[in-house]
Each structure stands twice: as C-alpha cells, then as structure tokens.
Amino acid sequence: MRRVLAVTLAASVLLIAGMIGRADALEQERTTAVAQLVALNGQYRDAGQRTDYLDGALDHAEQETADRAAVLALRPAFLTEVHALTAALEGAQGRVDTAAHRAAALSAQQTVVAEKENPDTVTAATATLHALTEKVGTEVASWQAAQTSGPGGPAWASSGPDGYARVRAALDLVGGGGVGLYESSSCAGGNAPACANSNGYIKYRADIANWSADRLNWAMAHELAHIYQFRVWGALTSSGAYGTLFGGDPEFLANCMAVVRGYPGSVGCNGDQQAWASAIWVGSVR
Structure with missing residues (x-):
C-alpha cells in the first residue's frame, strides 16, 4: 500500500511538475506574444504615422502639380497677348512714346516667368498686357486722327x-x-x-x-x-x-x-x- 501510495504521489508530482513546466512555457509564450503584440502595435503606429505623412506629402504634391498645371494652362493666353502687344508696339514706332508701356510689359513678363503655383498671377499679367495693347491702339489712333494736315480729310489713303x-x-x-x-x-x-x-x-x-x-x-x-x-x-x-x-x-x-x-x-x-x-x-x- 505504501509503495502504491508512493508511486501515486510521485506520479502526481511529475504531473504537477509537467503542468508547471507547461504553464511556465505558456507564460513565456504569452510574454513573448505580448512583446510581439507591443512591437507590432508600435510598428502599426509608426506605419500609421508614416502613412499620414505620406498621405500629407502626396496631397501637397498633388496640389502643387495641379497649381503648376493651372499656371501652364494659362501661359498660352499670356503669350497671345505678348504677340498682340509686340505688334501694337511695332506699329506705334515713330508715332507715340511707348517706353512706359514696354517697361510695364517687361515687368509682367518677368512675373509670369517666375510664377510656378498661382494661376491668378498669370491671369492678372495677361489682363495687364491686354490693357496695354488697347492703350497703345488708342494712342496710335489719336495720333493718326491728329495727322490731318490740310483740307480734304485724312492724312493718307492708299499709302x-x-x-x-x-x-x-x-x-x-x-x-x-x-x-x-x-x-x-x-x-x-x-x-x-x-x-x-x-x-x-x-x-x-x-x-x-x-x-x-x-x-x-x-x-x-x-x-x-x-x-x-x-x-x-x-x-x-x-x-x-x-x-x-x-x-x-x-x-x-x-x-x-x-x-x-x-x-x-x-x-x-x-x-x-x-x-x-x-x-x-x-x-x-x-
């Protein structure tokens, strides 16, 4: 009986020791899992922060690209006004003083060349050149009207x-x-x-x-x-x-x-x- 009891107690001890060993292993696994979870959570937060940064950078880049595209889209109209004003200034040579008009046009052109993001700047410069062209045309027309030098009407006809x-x-x-x-x-x-x-x-x-x-x-x-x-x-x-x-x-x-x-x-x-x-x-x- 004593032997059987001793054997039974020994088996129980071994079983308990095994259970304890398994519990220790599980605790270790749990600790490891928790550590991994913490690490993964930290990585997730880092990744989230990086994602937020990248999202912000992407939004900024997209906006900047859109702004530049808008500026580029307006440049052809500006160039059209440059050509119109150039023709008007050439036609005004020897008739009216265009020094101030040329200076204003040069300033507008430099502004457009420097502008990369704000389309409103290009729009304003385009309007400036259009106004200059009209002004030169008006001044030349006034000069022409003043050239009637004698009886018979205008100063010229076919010439x-x-x-x-x-x-x-x-x-x-x-x-x-x-x-x-x-x-x-x-x-x-x-x-x-x-x-x-x-x-x-x-x-x-x-x-x-x-x-x-x-x-x-x-x-x-x-x-x-x-x-x-x-x-x-x-x-x-x-x-x-x-x-x-x-x-x-x-x-x-x-x-x-x-x-x-x-x-x-x-x-x-x-x-x-x-x-x-x-x-x-x-x-x-x-």
Whole structure:
C-alpha cells in the first residue's frame, strides 16, 4: 500500500511538475506574444504615422502639380497677348512714346516667368498686357486722327500709316517738322509726285512712299523750298536776279534750295545760284 501510495504521489508530482513546466512555457509564450503584440502595435503606429505623412506629402504634391498645371494652362493666353502687344508696339514706332508701356510689359513678363503655383498671377499679367495693347491702339489712333494736315480729310489713303510715316519722317528730316502733310493724287492731276500749297502744306502722291531714302528726302526738300518761296513770293517774282539766275523758274530755284540743304536732285546749280538760293531759306530776296 505504501509503495502504491508512493508511486501515486510521485506520479502526481511529475504531473504537477509537467503542468508547471507547461504553464511556465505558456507564460513565456504569452510574454513573448505580448512583446510581439507591443512591437507590432508600435510598428502599426509608426506605419500609421508614416502613412499620414505620406498621405500629407502626396496631397501637397498633388496640389502643387495641379497649381503648376493651372499656371501652364494659362501661359498660352499670356503669350497671345505678348504677340498682340509686340505688334501694337511695332506699329506705334515713330508715332507715340511707348517706353512706359514696354517697361510695364517687361515687368509682367518677368512675373509670369517666375510664377510656378498661382494661376491668378498669370491671369492678372495677361489682363495687364491686354490693357496695354488697347492703350497703345488708342494712342496710335489719336495720333493718326491728329495727322490731318490740310483740307480734304485724312492724312493718307492708299499709302497707309506706314507710308505716311515714311514721307513724314523725310519731311521732318529736311527741316519741315512744322509743315502740314497729307496724301493726295491732285498734284498736277496726278502727274506730279508731290506739290506745295501756298497755304503752307505739302501734298504727296502715294507711290513716293516707296522711293529710296535719298530720292524721297530730295523730294521733300524740294517741296519745302516752295513753302519758303511762297513766304517771299512778291519780292521773289519782282526780283531781277531771280529772272537772271533762274529764268524765273520756281522749280529750278527749289532744286538749288534743296542742294543748299544737302539734298541734291538730278539738276545741279552753280555756286552763284546756290548762294542766292540760300537766302530764300532765311526769308531774304537779294
């Protein structure tokens, strides 16, 4: 009996020891599992934080990309206005002062080049260029309206503003800045390329706008000479020297007066004729 009891107790001890061993193992496993769970939870939180950061970075990148795309989408319209303003400024040369307009356009262009994210900046710059183009057009139109220099209406017809500007520049060059000028086909019934009116203005035929610079300058100097002749017409026509030196021919005298100004034509004149003709420019008849 004692042996059986001893064996039974020994088995119970072994069983309990085994149970304890299994419990220790389970506790170890639990501890390990808890540690793994804590680690996994920490990793999850880290991953969540990283996900939040990446989500935020992605949202920012997407917004930035959208902004840049919006800016790029508006640039073609801005370039269209640049071309329009460029054409307007070219057309205004010799007519109105465009220095301030050019400076404003350059500033707007630099702003657009620097802008990467805000489409409103490009829109505003585009509107600025459009307004500048309209302003230049208005100023040129005002200049053109002011160019009517004599009876008969507008300053030009078929020669256009560019042709007129070229003839005007030639007349200004030879000293006729204050003399009226307008296009007309009425000079000698259209047979003369230009003519001067006793009322103090000059008319020109449209085709002379295409003459060479030297020929055009001579023509304007010649017609300007007639304007000065008209100013002393009475004394001129009664002058004996005028008849002797020029045969009473105002065209010949006008040629010599142009030579004196440095614009010789096809007909020359001698020193005595030039000396006499020069006095007409200062309102004197010798």
